[in-house]
Amino acid sequence: MLDILWHRLRRALLVILGVSLFAFMIVHLTGDPAVLMLPPDATIEQVEEFRQAMGFNDPLWQQYLRWLSKAVRGDFGLSLRHQQPALALIAERMPATVELTVAALLVALLLGIPLGVWTGSKGNSLPSFLGSIFGLLGQSMPVFWLALMLQLLFGLIIPIFPLTGRGTISQLVMPAIALGLYTTATIMRLLQSQMGEVLQQDYIRTARSKGLSYTRVVFKHALRNALLPVVTIVGLQLGTLLGGAVITESIFAWPGVGRLLVQAINNRDIPLVQAGVFVLAIGIVTINLVTDLLYTWLDPRIRLQR
Amino acid sequence: MRLMLTCKRALVGVCLLILVTSMALLAPLIAPHDPGEQNLAARLQPPAWLAGGSLQHPLGTDHLGRDILSRLIYGSRISLLVALIAVAVSGTIGTLLGVAAGYWQGRIDSFIMLLADVQLAFPFILFALAVMAVLGPGLRNVIVVLGITGWVAYGRLLRAEVMSLRAREYVEAVRALGQTDGKIILRHILPNVMPSLIVMASLRVANMIIAESSLTFMGLGVEPHIPTWGSMLADGRAYITSAWWLATFPGLAIMLTVLGVNLVGDWLRTTLDPRLRNTV
Numbered sequence: 020m021l022d023i024l025w026h027r028l029r030r031a032l033l034v035i036l037g038v039s040l041f042a043f044m045i046v047h048l049t050g051d052p053a054v055l056m057l058p059p060d061a062t063i064e065q066v067e068e069f070r071q072a073m074g075f076n077d078p079l080w081q082q083y084l085r086w087l088s089k090a091v092r093g094d095f096g097l098s099l100r101h102q103q104p105a106l107a108l109i110a111e112r113m114p115a116t117v118e119l120t121v122a123a124l125l126v127a128l129l130l131g132i133p134l135g136v137w138t139g140s141k142g143n144s145l146p147s148f149l150g151s152i153f154g155l156l157g158q159s160m161p162v163f164w165l166a167l168m169l170q171l172l173f174g175l176i177i178p179i180f181p182l183t184g185r186g187t188i189s190q191l192v193m194p195a196i197a198l199g200l201y202t203t204a205t206i207m208r209l210l211q212s213q214m215g216e217v218l219q220q221d222y223i224r225t226a227r228s229k230g231l232s233y234t235r236v237v238f239k240h241a242l243r244n245a246l247l248p249v250v251t252i253v254g255l256q257l258g259t260l261l262g263g264a265v266i267t268e269s270i271f272a273w274p275g276v277g278r279l280l281v282q283a284i285n286n287r288d289i290p291l292v293q294a295g296v297f298v299l300a301i302g303i304v305t306i307n308l309v310t311d312l313l314y315t316w317l318d319p320r321i322r323l324q325r
Numbered sequence: 326m327r328l329m330l331t332c333k334r335a336l337v338g339v340c341l342l343i344l345v346t347s348m349a350l351l352a353p354l355i356a357p358h359d360p361g362e363q364n365l366a367a368r369l370q371p372p373a374w375l376a377g378g379s380l381q382h383p384l385g386t387d388h389l390g391r392d393i394l395s396r397l398i399y400g401s402r403i404s405l406l407v408a409l410i411a412v413a414v415s416g417t418i419g420t421l422l423g424v425a426a427g428y429w430q431g432r433i434d435s436f437i438m439l440l441a442d443v444q445l446a447f448p449f450i451l452f453a454l455a456v457m458a459v460l461g462p463g464l465r466n467v468i469v470v471l472g473i474t475g476w477v478a479y480g481r482l483l484r485a486e487v488m489s490l491r492a493r494e495y496v497e498a499v500r501a502l503g504q505t506d507g508k509i510i511l512r513h514i515l516p517n518v519m520p521s522l523i524v525m526a527s528l529r530v531a532n533m534i535i536a537e538s539s540l541t542f543m544g545l546g547v548e549p550h551i552p553t554w555g556s557m558l559a560d561g562r563a564y565i566t567s568a569w570w571l572a573t574f575p576g577l578a579i580m581l582t583v584l585g586v587n588l589v590g591d592w593l594r595t596t597l598d599p600r601l602r603n604t605v
Contacts, residue, residue: 263450266542
């Protein structure tokens with residue numbers, strides 16, 4: 020297990036290094052970062068002065084090493100618009116994004132698992148068919164459209180939830196559903212097909228022939244095995260949720276990192292974009308690492324192999 | 326029973342796709358109005374079945390008095406065009422990298438898979454938004470961004486497939502006969518990974534349609550003057566309280582198209598590649 024941990028950790032560090040290279044390169048994609056970061060009406064002298072001050076005339080690898088050495092100390096420079104340290108701005112907004120992502124994940128787990136188990140254990144029946152329809156529709160709906168429709172239905176036509184903002188539970192409901200529905204559908208579809216397959220296995224038949232009740236067989240024997248792939252999906256979906264939060268936060272005026280980054284992108288506030296992209300990517304790498312280890316630990320076939 | 330059910334679903338999917346493709350191909354013939362034609366006197370007109378609506382604009386008009394049905398019809402062109410080209414670009418990149426990683430393995434494989442892991446560490450939409458912000462909005466840039474960012478799914482799938490094929494006896498036999506790597510890949514490996522590639526490509530079309538509309542919705546996609554479903558939704562967002570139809574119809578169009586693609590993709594998966602049956 021320690022070997023696996025070391026191997027995965029080393030890999031994660033390499034990925035973070037790659038992520039840092041991309042975050043650094045964002046600003047160099049068009050060739051001249053000074054032109055990108057300054058307002059369009061900046062004079063040639065101002066551009067040259069800025070270029071000199073920021074060290075953009077140095078070789079690229081020197082700039083990268085300088086940027087990386089600062090980044091590992093949490094220094095991404097000042098946000099061009101807010102004139103505050105970029106990382107501090109990200110840290111300030113992070114709790115809101117975590118709150119929304121966790122709430123969306125809860126929605127997905129609390130709806131997706133029971134629906135997946137229920138429809139998956141019913142064979143070719145109406146619940147199974149309806150579950151499939153729900154799964155397909157859930158995966159076909161763009162997050163931003165679902166968000167707008169929720170606002171229209173439950174914010175305007177039947178006004179039971181506030182349209183925007185953060186602070187109360189009722190303000191969390193619509194963004195969490197909008198963000199979590201795709202993952203709900205994904206978990207449901209996966210579990211539905213897993214349950215269908217696991218319930219055909221010999222050991223399930225043996226358990227049934229021993230006289231165990233169908234409910235006990237489903238929950239005690241089938242679900243435990245069918246849930247394993249869900250662990251991986253949940254880990255991968257957390258990345259999707261963090262990405263989806265970028266759009267959801269903008270629509271519901273949720274004061275999180277996603278909304279801040281969209282504003283930063285629109286304002287070409289590159290230090291803030293770099294800090295946000297880097298921090299979110301590190302978050303996703305960490306989540307993937309934990310998921311990977313959790314999966315290894317949960318599955319005795321992998322755990323005992325090493 | 327299961328196959329029959331899948332076939333029925335596939336039929337629904339095929340019908341939806343025929344509808345959208347016909348709309349895209351026949352847009353100039355079937356659209357009742359020019360999609361850019363403004364008529365401020367008829368702005369925010371509701372759909373025909375509501376009070377104040379008229380059959381001249383069956384799905385109503387937007388804030389500039391443009392016909393929503395015509396814009397929906399023309400919008401299908403961009404959605405399909407971007408999705409298909411982006412799938413072709415990302416599929417080509419993913420195939421090249423995936424086959425290289427799976428066939429030659431070793432350091433090439435480690436490097437390509439590291440590249441894939443790095444890309445997966447970025448939330449897709451954030452990655453695309455950041456790149457679009459630097460490159461600037463535009464149809465070509467959207468295709469470039471979606472094409473470049475979408476390769477990982479193909480790369481990982483093909484790497485695994487090629488690794489397994491490479492170890493087969495028939496591949497070893499042709500290698501022993503002196504065939505070059507290039508010929509082995511082209512004649513003996515690629516034809517065998519085609520079914521998986523087709524399935525993956527079909528499912529990725531759906532992702533690309535949503536990705537394009539998301540980017541355009543966020544104001545960093547296709548140029549504003551080109552009618553697209555994403556831009557129609559973005560326009561409609563401001564009028565959600567007074568004119569619900571502006572945001573509702575383009576969203577429905579996206580959802581039904583993606584649903585059609587997913588249904589056909591699922592059917593292809595079940596038919597062409599039994600190993601993928603239980604993945605989501």
